[in-house]
Amino acid sequence: MSELPLRAQLASALGKGAASLSRAARRGDGSVIGGRVALKVEPGLLGKLSRGRRLTLVSATNGKTTTTRLIASALRELGDIATNEHGANMPTGHITALAAKPEARNGVLETDEKYLPQVLEATSPAVVVLMNLSRDQMDRASEINLLAKKWRESLQKSEAHVVANADDPLVAWAGLGARHATWVSAGQRWKEDSWCCPDCGGHLKREPEPHWECPECGLARPEATWSVDNDADVVITPDGQRMKLDLGLPGGANRANAAIAMATAVTYGIHPKQSLPRLREIRSVAGRYTSVVTNGVEVRLLLAKNPAGWLESFAVLGPPRIPVILAVNAQIPDGKDTSWLWDVDYSVLGDRRVFVMGERRTDLALRLETDGVAFDVGDDVAGVVTRIKAEQPEITKVDVIANYTAFQQIRAAYGRVQ
Amino acid sequence: MSDDSSVLRIVWIYPDLLSTYGDQGNALILRRRAEQRGIRTEVVYVYSSDPVPVEGDIYLLGGGEDRPQNLAAERLRSDGGLKRATERGAAVLAVCAGYQIIGESFGDDDDNPLPGVGILDIRSGRGETRAVGEIVAEVAPEVGGGTITGFENHQGRTALGPSARPLSRTLLGIGNDGSTEGAYQGNVLGTYLHGPALPRNPALADLLLSIRVGQLDPLPASWGERLHEERIAAVM
Structure with missing residues (x-):
C-alpha cells in the first residue's frame, strides 16, 4: 500500500486525522467523517486503496454486520485484515477501514445493499457474499426486485467469486449472474418477498423446502454444497463432513451466517477446522446479542x-x-x-x-x-x-x-x- | 370460504403479489373491530394462482412493485371475480398499487397505459416525483367526514372520471394530485394511504364494515383512536 500516489496518501492521512478527531470529541467512531474528508481530496481513493488486496464484500438486508465480523475473524488466520467493523457500510466507511490498515493484504467490507454495484466496480473484490433480501425501510430504500436486478447486472460484469444463499430466490437469481459461485443452503424464514419468480414474475413453487423453482420460466434453486442442520446444530461441508457449530451467537440465522463465513474462508484457503474455532469466540457484535x-x-x-x-x-x-x-x-x-x-x-x-x-x-x-x-x-x-x-x-x-x-x-x- | 351467510367474509386479494408493506393490517383491523361487536368473520387469502370468489363481503387489495402490479391487474381482469363481486354489492378497499389497478387504466414502468379492472372511474399515470411521507386529509362529508392519516409512498398521479368522487381533500402530502386523496364509487373505495390504512383510521374501518352489516355500535376508544390523534398531532 505504501506505493499509493501522493494525493491518495494525503487524502488517506487527512481522513484518518478527521476520524481520530471525531473519536476524541466523542462524536462517533470516526468511520464516516474520516472517509468523507478523504473522498473530497481524492474521489478515486476507494479503488486505489483496494488495489493489491484480496477483498470480500458482504451484503444482505439482515446479518451484514454479524457476518462481516465472522468472516473477519476467520480471515485473521492469515494475518491482519482491513474491515469496517463499526458497520459504516458505504464508500466513506470503506475508505476509512482500508486507510486504517494500509499493510493488510486481506479485507472484508460490509456493504450497503444499494451501494454494492458501485463498490463492486470500484474495489474489484475477490469474493462477494450475499445472504438475503427482504422488505426494509421502503420509504427510502429501493424496491428489492430492482435491487436484485442491479446486483445481478453488476456481477455479470465482475470476476468476483460469489458465496450466496441458494434458499433465497432473489439472492440466488442475483448470484447466478456471477461466473463462479459457492452456494450455501442458509435457509429463509421470511418468505413474503419471494413468492414470485425474480426473472419472469411467475408464482414460484416452493416445496419441498428448501427447493424452489419457477414453473413458467424454469429458473430453479442452484444446488448448494454447504448446508446447516439447525436441530443438530451442525454445518455440513461440501465433502459431507458434519461439524458441530456450538457458536457463541444464538439462533438459526447465526448458524447460517457461520456457514457462509466458513464457505468464504475456504476461498482464502482456510480450512473449516481452522475457521470454526475462531467463529465460536464471537459472543456479541457491536452491541447485538450483548x-x-x-x-x-x-x-x-x-x-x-x-x-x-x-x-x-x-x-x-x-x-x-x-x-x-x-x-x-x-x-x-x-x-x-x-x-x-x-x-x-x-x-x-x-x-x-x-x-x-x-x-x-x-x-x-x-x-x-x-x-x-x-x-x-x-x-x-x-x-x-x-x-x-x-x-x-x-x-x-x-x-x-x-x-x-x-x-x-x-x-x-x-x-x-x- | 364458508357458505354461512352470518359470517362476514373478508377477502384479501393476492397477498403474493399485492403486499409490500403491512397490507395485512387492514384485514386484521376489520376482523378485530367486527368481532368486538360480536360479528363472526372469516379472512380468505386468495393467491394469484387461485380464482377470486364472488361471495365475499369486503375485498382488500394492497400495494405492489411495478411488475407484480401489472401481473395482478392482468390476472384480475381475466378472472373477472372481483368485478362480479362488486356488482353483487361487495365493498372494496384498494390501497396504493391496488387503487390504481381497480381503475380504468394505470401507467407501467414507462408510463404506457395498461387496462385496469374498471370498477372505479379513475385513470393513473406516473408523476415527476415520488410522493413519500405522512399524509393527512379531510374526508368528504358524504362518506362520514373526519380526518384520515397515513403514509404514502408512490409515484402515481390519479385523475378522477365523472362517476368517481374524491374520498378526501389533502391537507398534507400528495394523494391523487396534491389536492384530493383517494376516490369512491358506490361501495368501492381506493386510497394512496399505503399498507395499514385502517389501523390508523378506525372510523374508515367502521365505514367499510357498515357497508355490509349496517349501523354499528360504537366501540370504546383504544390504541387505534390514540394513534390516529397522535399521528395527526405529530405532523400538522
Missing part, C-alpha cells in the same frame, strides 16, 4: 430492523418466563414508516410478559392489541426492569428487541456496549 446488567437483571439486546429481522429475533428469545421489551422508533435510519409492524406476527409473544417503548410505542401497542397480546407501556429499560423486579423478584433475565435508533439509544445508555 448483555448488560441493570438492577441485578441480565438484559440481552437484540437488534431487529424489519419484518424478517423480527421473525429471527423471536426465534432466539429465551423461555416464556423471560419478559421481553420491544422498542420502536421511526427516525430516518429506521425508516419513517412503521407499516412493517403489520407484517410481523406478534401472537407468538402471547405467553410471556411484554413491554412496549420507543418513540412509536403507540403503533406497537395497537399492533399487539390487534394480535390479542397483553402488554405494558414503559419509558426506558431501567424503568421497566425496576418495575419487573418489584413485581416479580424471581426474574433474572430480560430480552430487549429494538429497531435501529431505539437500539442505539439503549446501547448508549449502557456506555455503547460492544
Whole structure:
C-alpha cells in the first residue's frame, strides 16, 4: 500500500486525522467523517486503496454486520485484515477501514445493499457474499426486485467469486449472474418477498423446502454444497463432513451466517477446522446479542430492523418466563414508516410478559392489541426492569428487541456496549 | 370460504403479489373491530394462482412493485371475480398499487397505459416525483367526514372520471394530485394511504364494515383512536 500516489496518501492521512478527531470529541467512531474528508481530496481513493488486496464484500438486508465480523475473524488466520467493523457500510466507511490498515493484504467490507454495484466496480473484490433480501425501510430504500436486478447486472460484469444463499430466490437469481459461485443452503424464514419468480414474475413453487423453482420460466434453486442442520446444530461441508457449530451467537440465522463465513474462508484457503474455532469466540457484535446488567437483571439486546429481522429475533428469545421489551422508533435510519409492524406476527409473544417503548410505542401497542397480546407501556429499560423486579423478584433475565435508533439509544445508555 | 351467510367474509386479494408493506393490517383491523361487536368473520387469502370468489363481503387489495402490479391487474381482469363481486354489492378497499389497478387504466414502468379492472372511474399515470411521507386529509362529508392519516409512498398521479368522487381533500402530502386523496364509487373505495390504512383510521374501518352489516355500535376508544390523534398531532 505504501506505493499509493501522493494525493491518495494525503487524502488517506487527512481522513484518518478527521476520524481520530471525531473519536476524541466523542462524536462517533470516526468511520464516516474520516472517509468523507478523504473522498473530497481524492474521489478515486476507494479503488486505489483496494488495489493489491484480496477483498470480500458482504451484503444482505439482515446479518451484514454479524457476518462481516465472522468472516473477519476467520480471515485473521492469515494475518491482519482491513474491515469496517463499526458497520459504516458505504464508500466513506470503506475508505476509512482500508486507510486504517494500509499493510493488510486481506479485507472484508460490509456493504450497503444499494451501494454494492458501485463498490463492486470500484474495489474489484475477490469474493462477494450475499445472504438475503427482504422488505426494509421502503420509504427510502429501493424496491428489492430492482435491487436484485442491479446486483445481478453488476456481477455479470465482475470476476468476483460469489458465496450466496441458494434458499433465497432473489439472492440466488442475483448470484447466478456471477461466473463462479459457492452456494450455501442458509435457509429463509421470511418468505413474503419471494413468492414470485425474480426473472419472469411467475408464482414460484416452493416445496419441498428448501427447493424452489419457477414453473413458467424454469429458473430453479442452484444446488448448494454447504448446508446447516439447525436441530443438530451442525454445518455440513461440501465433502459431507458434519461439524458441530456450538457458536457463541444464538439462533438459526447465526448458524447460517457461520456457514457462509466458513464457505468464504475456504476461498482464502482456510480450512473449516481452522475457521470454526475462531467463529465460536464471537459472543456479541457491536452491541447485538450483548448483555448488560441493570438492577441485578441480565438484559440481552437484540437488534431487529424489519419484518424478517423480527421473525429471527423471536426465534432466539429465551423461555416464556423471560419478559421481553420491544422498542420502536421511526427516525430516518429506521425508516419513517412503521407499516412493517403489520407484517410481523406478534401472537407468538402471547405467553410471556411484554413491554412496549420507543418513540412509536403507540403503533406497537395497537399492533399487539390487534394480535390479542397483553402488554405494558414503559419509558426506558431501567424503568421497566425496576418495575419487573418489584413485581416479580424471581426474574433474572430480560430480552430487549429494538429497531435501529431505539437500539442505539439503549446501547448508549449502557456506555455503547460492544 | 364458508357458505354461512352470518359470517362476514373478508377477502384479501393476492397477498403474493399485492403486499409490500403491512397490507395485512387492514384485514386484521376489520376482523378485530367486527368481532368486538360480536360479528363472526372469516379472512380468505386468495393467491394469484387461485380464482377470486364472488361471495365475499369486503375485498382488500394492497400495494405492489411495478411488475407484480401489472401481473395482478392482468390476472384480475381475466378472472373477472372481483368485478362480479362488486356488482353483487361487495365493498372494496384498494390501497396504493391496488387503487390504481381497480381503475380504468394505470401507467407501467414507462408510463404506457395498461387496462385496469374498471370498477372505479379513475385513470393513473406516473408523476415527476415520488410522493413519500405522512399524509393527512379531510374526508368528504358524504362518506362520514373526519380526518384520515397515513403514509404514502408512490409515484402515481390519479385523475378522477365523472362517476368517481374524491374520498378526501389533502391537507398534507400528495394523494391523487396534491389536492384530493383517494376516490369512491358506490361501495368501492381506493386510497394512496399505503399498507395499514385502517389501523390508523378506525372510523374508515367502521365505514367499510357498515357497508355490509349496517349501523354499528360504537366501540370504546383504544390504541387505534390514540394513534390516529397522535399521528395527526405529530405532523400538522
